[in-house]
Amino acid sequence: MGKKAAKSTKKFAASGQLKKTIEARRKHQQIRQKVEGRKGQKNGKSKTRLEAREEKDSDQDVENEPTTKSTKRMTVDDFLSGNFMQGSDDDAEDLENIGSDEESADDDGMDSDDGSFASVDDLETEGELHLHELSKLAEKDPEFFKYLQENDQELLQFNPDAPIDAAASDDEEMEDAEDVVVKGDRLPVLTKAHLQRWQKALLEQRSLRALRKMLIAFRSASHMNEEGQVLAWSIDSSSVYNKLVTTALMYTPVVLEHHIPYKTLANGKFKQPTQTQKFKTLQKLVLSYLNNIIHILLQLTDNEMLRLALSGSAKLIPYIMSSRKAVKQYLKKCLELWSTGDDSVRITAFLSIQKLASSPDESVMDTILKSTYLTLMRSSKSTNAHTLPLINLMKNSASELFCVDHSTAYQHAFGYIRQLAVHLRNSMKIKTKEAYKQVYNWQYVHCIDFWCIVLGKACDVQTEAQASKQSALRPLIYPLIQVCLGSIKLVPNSRSYPFHLQIIRSLLHLTRHTRTYVPLSPYLVPILTSTLLSSRPKSSTLRPLDFDVQIRVPQQYTKTRVYTEGLTEEATFLLAEWLSSVPVHGSIAFPEIVIPVVVALRKSIKSSAKAGTNKDQSLVKILLERIDDSVRWLEQRRKDVSFAPGKMDVVKDWERSLISKLGDAPLNKYLKVQTKIREKRRNLVDKARDGEDEILED
Known part of the structure; x- marks a missing residue:
């Protein structure tokens, strides 16, 4: 009779691990037989070599088995027949470790032929x-x-x-x-x-x-x-x-x-490979490979290798879509690199996310849009001259994802714009310093700007004309504008003017692309009149304030010449940009629209003879001259008009012909010159910040 086996051995057999081990060995032998069989057919060799190798393999398998003194000579049949022997406690620990190792392997998507x-x-x-x-x-x-x-x-x-x-x-x-x-x-x-x-x-x-x-x-x-x-x-x-x-x-x-090829559809989305047995077998290998890529992305520091890993893994996306866990892990890693990596790595990571967004699965698209927006919000808490270009890159690239499917994006955009409105309403009701901080922060500014970019891109006039229909996101333009104007009116003091200018820039972007008229002069003219009518500013040695990276003026800059001149220059440029936009300058009523602006600014200049600075006054005077020139330019073209204002169809046709000639208007020419001057100055500042040898001149 055979001896009784140990409890640990019995537990190993009862857990089913023994059966898996035997099946794995048989699979291994079958693969060997196939290889040797093909080799024998091609080379005409006898079966003796195969049999000899099988005997050798079986000997090696027996030698490599974890055996004890008591089970060394038992066959598989004897082992399964019962009458187990008792063994040591060390054997029990070893077998438990084997079981735990195999369970962890199963968690990784690997079975007995796993590794x-x-x-x-x-x-x-x-x-x-x-x-x-x-x-x-x-x-x-x-x-x-x-x-x-x-x-x-x-x-x-x-x-x-x-x-x-x-x-x-x-x-x-x-x-x-x-x-x-x-x-x-x-x-x-x-x-x-x-x-x-x-x-x-x-x-x-x-x-x-x-x-x-x-x-x-x-x-x-x-x-x-x-x-x-x-x-x-x-x-x-x-x-x-x-x-x-x-x-x-x-x-x-x-x-x-x-x-296992996949198809790319006409709309840019891909169709997953057919669910054949071959695909199911290879998918396990692909999922394991993707998991290793995600793991190696944590170790790579070279940007070239990171880009290669991201671009290579993006080509695996059609094969992993059936595994929701793999998709989420991959998306999480891509978003991490998109928000923290080098410029080139960020772009490659975004292309991988974009490939993931081309999946026909709508639930995947929902996850991508939500995760992308939340990542953008977390990355925009702090803004300075170094992080602003990276945040702008994230906003522009994320807007591409929200413009893939306007219907899906509408649900997210509606909810997040409503969230901005709720924060604004709470701040208007409570009216405390802490409540104002819910609106007057960089996250709020970047969220406003992001949705202006998204709606400007999705509801662009030329894009809608090509599609022959309006975007599903167009109804969100009005509530977004109301949120923007409400946030400007929340705190109207002079230290908050940089915040106002940030919001106005976003609205100008929206106006330029959607050709939606937004009355911005009531928010820009008071800034100019306040600088013109304020008491003579004090001189200081502070460096000029960069309004692109400011939402609140530091205390030491208030009532200084450097702040007043910079604020006047910025407000004048934005006012010129608004006046030269298509909804304003492209309107047949442009001469009448600018009357309140001209009257208010001229009155301020007359009253500021003993206040303000000469530079402030000269900037505003030049703008007024260009406005007058543009008014005369438009009135010259209105002389031949023979239709009444009530005939809106004829008015719109006349305005379309006017829009094509706006580049010749004096105000637009003035704006082009000012834009080039600002770009040149910005390039010089960037080079000086990067340590390059450049001489900054006023």
Whole structure:
């Protein structure tokens, strides 16, 4: 009779882990048989070699099994028949560790052939070559072809008529399989020879077997020097590491595109590959690979490698859409790089998010829009001269996502604009310093500006004309304008003028693109009159205030000459921009619209003979002269008008012809000159800030 087994051994069998181990071993033997069978058919060799190798494998499997003195000589049948023996407590701990390890592997999406993904080899086509695809690679994937020309030129030098040495290929397969066997505590060292062999198989044969090996090696690269990780390869050279990462990122999408292609629809969205057994098998490999890419993104510091990892992973998106967890993890990492990386990395991360947004799944689009907006808000808490360009990049790129599907974006835009209105209403009711801070902060300013950019892009007149319909977002223009004007009127003191100018800039952007008339003169003219009528400002040695990065004037700048002159210059420019906009200057009633502006400014100039500064007065006088010139220019064209104001259709036709000639108006010419002067000054300041040798002149 057999001896009784230990409780730990019995527990191992009852948990089902023994059955998994046996099935995994049988799968491994079946794969060996297939390889040897193909090799025997091609080379005409006898079965004795296969049988000898099977005997050798079985001997090795027995040797590699975790055995004890009491179970060493038992067969599988004896083990399953009951009558187990008792063993030591150490055995119980070892078996429990095995179970926990396998459970953690299952959590990572890997089962018994888990780490090796051996089932992928069953999909391999026998000796199939794809050299005809290689010849068309320049047209099909120019980016990958360019990479091969620069890095692996020898792989492009192939002979389509040359026979394939299948036996050599199988020998390499067996050698690689034997290399992965761990001998003691030492792992096989990955070399460039391995990579070149895999590259050749991937490029010429689209080999799934080579793809599996390469991605297993990629996992070893992504989890290097980490405790508790079971790795298949040791990588000792940085050049091999870089070559492996680059090869995996460049070659994997090409192979997947061949075996499980997806379609790109006419609207720019993609259609996922057909749910075949081949796709289901490869999807496990792809999900594991994507998880390793996300992990390696945490380690990479080189911007070039980060861009390569992001662009390479974006090509995997059609294959991972069925895994919601993978999509969320990937989106989270892309948003992190989009909000914190270098400019080039931010753009590449956004392109990856944009690829994710081209999914036909509406729930994915909802998640992307919400996560993108929240990331933008968190990144805009603090604004200075260095962070402003990055925040503007984020706002412009995020607006592209909200303009993909206007109907889906409407729900988010409505909710977030309403949120801004609620903050404004609370501040108007409570009227405390803390309540005002809910509105007078950088997050509020950037949110206002972001929605002006989104609506300006979605409701652009030319875009709607091409689509022959109005955007679904157009109804949100009016409530957004009301929120903007309400926030300007909340605190009308002089220290808050920079905040007012920020909101007015956003409204001008919205006006310029949607051609919506917004009465901004009541908010700009008081700024100019206050500077003209104020007591003579005191001189100071403070440097000029940058109104682009200010929402509240520092206390030391109040009533100083440098602040007054800068405020007058900024308000004058914005007023000129508003007056020259299409809704104002393109109206047949332009001479009547500007009357209140001209009267108020001239009255202020007359009253400021002993106040203000000469520079303030000269800036306003020049603007008034250009306004008068534009009024005469428009009145000259109104002389030939023979229709009454009530005929709106005829009026609109006349205004359309006027809009095409606005570039010749004196006010528009003045604005172009002022814009060039401001851009030149801005470039000089940026260069000086970056430490370049530039002389700043007044």
